[in-house]
Amino acid sequence: MSDRLPGFSTLAVHAGAQPDPTTGARATPIYQTTSFVFNDADHAASLFGLQAFGNIYTRIGNPTNAVLEERVAALEGGTAALAVASGHAAQVVVLQQLLQPGDEFIAARKLYGGSINQFTHAFKSFGWNVVWADPDDIASFERAVTPRTKAIFIESIANPAGSITDIEAISTVARKAGVPLIVDNTLASPYLIRPIDHGADIVVHSLTKFLGGHGNSLGGIIVDAGTFDWSTGGKYPMLSEPRPEYHGIRLQETFGNFAFAIACRVLGLRDLGPALSPFNAFMILTGIETLPLRMQKHCDNAKAVAEYLAGHPAVASVNYAGLPSDKYNQLARKYAPRGAGAVFTFSLKGGYDAGVSLVSKLQLFSHLANVGDTRSLVIHPASTTHSQLDDAAKIKSGAGPDVVRLSIGIEDKEDLIADLEQALGA
Amino acid sequence: MNHDAYPDNYIRGILNSVKSIAMVGASPVNVRPSYFAFKYLMQRGYDMIPVNPGHVGKELLGKPFVASLSDIGRPVDMIDIFRNSSHIMPVVEEALTLDPLPKVIWMQLGARDDAAAAKAESVGIKVVMNRCPKIEYGRLSSEISWMGVNSRTLSSKRAPAPTQGMRLSLNRMSVGGGNTAASDRAAKNKSEQS
Numbered sequence: 001m002s003d004r005l006p007g008f009s010t011l012a013v014h015a016g017a018q019p020d021p022t023t024g025a026r027a028t029p030i031y032q033t034t035s036f037v038f039n040d041a042d043h044a045a046s047l048f049g050l051q052a053f054g055n056i057y058t059r060i061g062n063p064t065n066a067v068l069e070e071r072v073a074a075l076e077g078g079t080a081a082l083a084v085a086s087g088h089a090a091q092v093v094v095l096q097q098l099l100q101p102g103d104e105f106i107a108a109r110k111l112y113g114g115s116i117n118q119f120t121h122a123f124k125s126f127g128w129n130v131v132w133a134d135p136d137d138i139a140s141f142e143r144a145v146t147p148r149t150k151a152i153f154i155e156s157i158a159n160p161a162g163s164i165t166d167i168e169a170i171s172t173v174a175r176k177a178g179v180p181l182i183v184d185n186t187l188a189s190p191y192l193i194r195p196i197d198h199g200a201d202i203v204v205h206s207l208t209k210f211l212g213g214h215g216n217s218l219g220g221i222i223v224d225a226g227t228f229d230w231s232t233g234g235k236y237p238m239l240s241e242p243r244p245e246y247h248g249i250r251l252q253e254t255f256g257n258f259a260f261a262i263a264c265r266v267l268g269l270r271d272l273g274p275a276l277s278p279f280n281a282f283m284i285l286t287g288i289e290t291l292p293l294r295m296q297k298h299c300d301n302a303k304a305v306a307e308y309l310a311g312h313p314a315v316a317s318v319n320y321a322g323l324p325s326d327k328y329n330q331l332a333r334k335y336a337p338r339g340a341g342a343v344f345t346f347s348l349k350g351g352y353d354a355g356v357s358l359v360s361k362l363q364l365f366s367h368l369a370n371v372g373d374t375r376s377l378v379i380h381p382a383s384t385t386h387s388q389l390d391d392a393a394k395i396k397s398g399a400g401p402d403v404v405r406l407s408i409g410i411e412d413k414e415d416l417i418a419d420l421e422q423a424l425g426a
Numbered sequence: 427m428n429h430d431a432y433p434d435n436y437i438r439g440i441l442n443s444v445k446s447i448a449m450v451g452a453s454p455v456n457v458r459p460s461y462f463a464f465k466y467l468m469q470r471g472y473d474m475i476p477v478n479p480g481h482v483g484k485e486l487l488g489k490p491f492v493a494s495l496s497d498i499g500r501p502v503d504m505i506d507i508f509r510n511s512s513h514i515m516p517v518v519e520e521a522l523t524l525d526p527l528p529k530v531i532w533m534q535l536g537a538r539d540d541a542a543a544a545k546a547e548s549v550g551i552k553v554v555m556n557r558c559p560k561i562e563y564g565r566l567s568s569e570i571s572w573m574g575v576n577s578r579t580l581s582s583k584r585a586p587a588p589t590q591g592m593r594l595s596l597n598r599m600s601v602g603g604g605n606t607a608a609s610d611r612a613a614k615n616k617s618e619q620s
């Protein structure tokens with residue numbers, strides 16, 4: 001057969017999976033095992049020395065997880081991927097390959113609150129220094145570049161306010177600075193935005209959200225675009241220099257355009273340990289098969305709910321990039337033409353108290369700290385996900401005290417609007 | 427041939443048809459990429475010949491080193507060049523003096539010389555540049571999928587059962603599955619700049 005390129009939905013169902021050679025099982029089996037037998041001593045030595053491809057121990061790799069990795073790599077247009085235990089684990093593993101103590105990375109100020117905490121506090125204790133920049137002001141990224149900058153980190157659609165980031169403009173800054181651009185694509189999923197097409201070198205996900213999609217399994221993934229040249233200037237010794245852990249192998253030279261994914265596996269996951277359970281990998285894989293269908297419904301519902309809220313007398317403002325009047329609508333049309341995602345915020349004229357009252361009256365929306373579930377979700381970020389930030393930082397990241405965040409599910413939109421109507425009206 | 431993106435059938439055809447491979451620049455040091463590739467291809471059943479003037483008199487995994495292509499003394503199907511782009515042309519020129527000519531000249535990951543490729547192609551030799559035969563074999567057999575690599579293939583057929591330990595067959599029926607065009611573009615930009 002020819003090299004005909006299949007469409008996104010075909011990849012979502014098939015990429016990475018093949019019927020089991022022994023049993024013919026069509027669904028991907030859950031390889032619930034810690035370890036894998038070697039054929040002989042030479043096979044074992046070849047695997048440990050990275051000379052052969054294969055399975056050793058589930059902290060380093062697992063066949064169920066490998067199907068998930070290849071599937072997400074194919075959906076994102078990357079050369080390889082590595083699945084880990086959570087989105088946060090993915091961020092640690094990525095930056096461990098890039099930063100030495102005392103180095104810096106630039107991050108967009110509009111990020112998931114948990115990422116802001118991780119970067120500000122946990123990473124600081126590793127000696128990795130975050131420098132914040134404003135995604136609405138590209139020049140602020142340029143100004144933040146120093147000789148110690150090793151990476152730039154942004155979200156494609158930013159949590160909580162659903163704002164759209166100009167990935168191409170920031171990738172130009174990264175290229176000029178000679179550092180990789182890392183894009184957290186959690187809220188968009190590759191169905192809406194493929195950051196690699198816009199200049200990202202590394203994509204990370206919390207699989208916990210739309211990719212898994214059913215609110216039942218934590219997971220994270222790192223996708224290597226295969227675009228960055230790690231060999232220049234000795235800036236990235238984990239990739240370009242001989243690794244003592246592996247008797248002097250240089251990963252970039254040995255693995256070429258998927259060396260970063262291999263580094264994350266054999267230097268990051270192997271030594272830090274946040275392995276994904278094969279059972280979670282199976283649940284997430286099953287979720288991904290319906291990603292295109294779900295994501296379209298999430299977006300269509302979100303647009304209908306945002307339009308309803310924008311016309312409601314109790315609502316002060318709605319931040320949804322899919323609305324023509326929104327500040328980010330131009331960027332949404334460019335980067336996410338199929339829909340602007342399903343996570344957005346709005347604020348109530350009644351302020352903090354009205355927000356708290358709304359959350360308590362909703363019957364169908366679940367009050368919880370997650371996004372990207374089949375079910376519709378609601379939260380008040382200022383008192384929860386973003387509560388550890390001071391007031392100024394809350395407002396800067398789009399989580400001021402009067403703000404309510406919604407994650408719109410795949411229920412019937414009429415029922416979601418009716419639930420909001422009763423909760424806002426009473 | 428478009429040397430920026432090879433069709434899978436082109437690569438599969440080469441790896442399925444060649445039997446003997448002379449590796450120019452093969453290293454006896456067991457952490458060098460050439461050593462990895464030599465060992466892997468030998469285990470996949472290829473008749474491997476290490477070529478490196480610095481190691482004549484020694485063996486690589488039981489195969490005696492020869493100093494140059496002309497010293498091999500028998501026909502070879504493929505020449506796999508583990509040298510930098512700047513050292514490719516003389517190797518290709520030497521390959522063109524062999525009788526019979528090799529069927530394939532393969533330049534390793536990172537190595538590309540379009541003028542040398544054109545010369546070889548003008549006498550009917552197939553050329554692959556900036557690829558690793560170990561990685562391509564692993565990709566098309568889907569063995570490399572165990573490392574989470576995008577094999578860019580899809581198949582609804584039962585995977586062939588591994589033989590001889592965990593060796594997977596290259597004769598896996600598949601269709602194209604996903605692209606890595608961004609990486610190919612980056613490699614092209616790099617080769618144009620250098």
Ligand SMILES: Cc1ncc(COP(=O)(O)O)c(C=O)c1O
Nearest residue numbers: 086087088112159186206208219
């Ligand atoms: C955009 C974004 N990135 C990363 C994370 C962290 O992912 P996890 O909870 O899987 O560690 C989240 C979780 O809410 C998120 O929304």
